[in-house]
Amino acid sequence: MTPHLVSVIGSSPGVCKSTLCRALAGWLSATGASVDQFAEADILTREEFRPVAQEFADGSAAVRPETLTTAVRAYVAASTAAGRDYLVTDALLPFIPSPVAWGHDERALFSFVDGLSRVLGPVPVTVVYVHDDPAAALRRAVARKGAGWKDWYIRKLAGSPGTRSVRDLPSAAARLRAEAEPTRRLLTRAPWHVVTVDVGTLDAEQTFASARDRLADRLGPSTCPA
Numbered sequence: 001m002t003p004h005l006v007s008v009i010g011s012s013p014g015v016c017k018s019t020l021c022r023a024l025a026g027w028l029s030a031t032g033a034s035v036d037q038f039a040e041a042d043i044l045t046r047e048e049f050r051p052v053a054q055e056f057a058d059g060s061a062a063v064r065p066e067t068l069t070t071a072v073r074a075y076v077a078a079s080t081a082a083g084r085d086y087l088v089t090d091a092l093l094p095f096i097p098s099p100v101a102w103g104h105d106e107r108a109l110f111s112f113v114d115g116l117s118r119v120l121g122p123v124p125v126t127v128v129y130v131h132d133d134p135a136a137a138l139r140r141a142v143a144r145k146g147a148g149w150k151d152w153y154i155r156k157l158a159g160s161p162g163t164r165s166v167r168d169l170p171s172a173a174a175r176l177r178a179e180a181e182p183t184r185r186l187l188t189r190a191p192w193h194v195v196t197v198d199v200g201t202l203d204a205e206q207t208f209a210s211a212r213d214r215l216a217d218r219l220g221p222s223t224c225p226a
Contacts, residue, residue: 003036003084004124004219005076007093011183012134012176013153014141016204018090020130020197023208025088028219036079038089048074062102065112068095069119076123086219093127094190096183103161106182113186125192126218128211129183132199134176138169193218 006024010017018040025037038046044053049071055063072093079087091097094113104112142150150169157166157175166172187194195214199207 001080001083001085002123003076003079003087004126005087005089005093005120006126006128006215006219007089007091008128008130009091009093009096010137011129011131011180012137012141012173014137014139014144015130015132015199016207017130019204020128020207020211021088021090023204024128024211024215025086027208027212028086028088033085034083035086035088036082036084038075038087038092040090040092042090043092046075048078063098065099065108065115069112069115072116073119076120093125094186096179096186099162100179101157101160101162106185109182109186110189113190117190117192125190126215127187127190127192127194128215129187129194129196130199130207130211131180131196134173134180135170137199138173138176142169 006028008017008021008024021039022037025035029035043049044056051067052063052071055067076087094116096109099109099112141153154166154168154172157163157172163175166175195211195218197207197211197214202210
């Protein structure tokens with residue numbers, strides 16, 4: 001049986017994407033389903049993604065699109081062989097922020113997403129897109145993670161070819177805001193089901209409840225909340 005891939009992505013740091021990913025994985029596991037929770041950092045440690053980690057570490061700090069698609073194919077194949085029902089992934093698909101940072105334009109991103117769609121083939125994919133105003137979300141992230149994280153994040157964006165205009169939090173927010181519309185176009189183009197959760201004033205528990213209620217029918221009757 002082919003697993004259902006649930007990819008949780010965010011419009012910005014600070015939207016509680018990782019918290020939502022863990023909550024969704026726990027909810028699905030509680031139904032008795034076999035769930036693989038793929039944390040954001042796992043892309044550098046999972047066996048199927050070893051070529052990705054190796055390419056990223058070779059000094060270029062970038063990864064070829066075909067390396068990513070090959071790794072996704074291997075991950076889904078291994079998960080299918082292991083009898084997984086759901087793959088709940090944190091920022092895994094469709095990798096949009098990374099190709100943007102590496103300097104790929106929208107046409108290249110369309111081609112990349114088309115390639116991912118072909119690789120996934122019959123695998124059911126649901127993308128949960130967690131959205132908020134980037135300025136508010138970044139303030140939330142800094143409050144939670146501290147000034148050290150803020151400095152690291154700005155340096156990371158400023159040091160990448162596609163985001164070198166970033167020099168502070170306002171310019172980082174502007175860059176993220178500019179990415180939002182292309183992201184929506186890419187998600188509309190892909191043959192995947194997309195659930196958009198607008199965070200706004202929602203806390204983590206309310207965000208989870210919103211996503212869970214909208215996913216229940218899509219993921220099957222056994223997931224319907226009591």
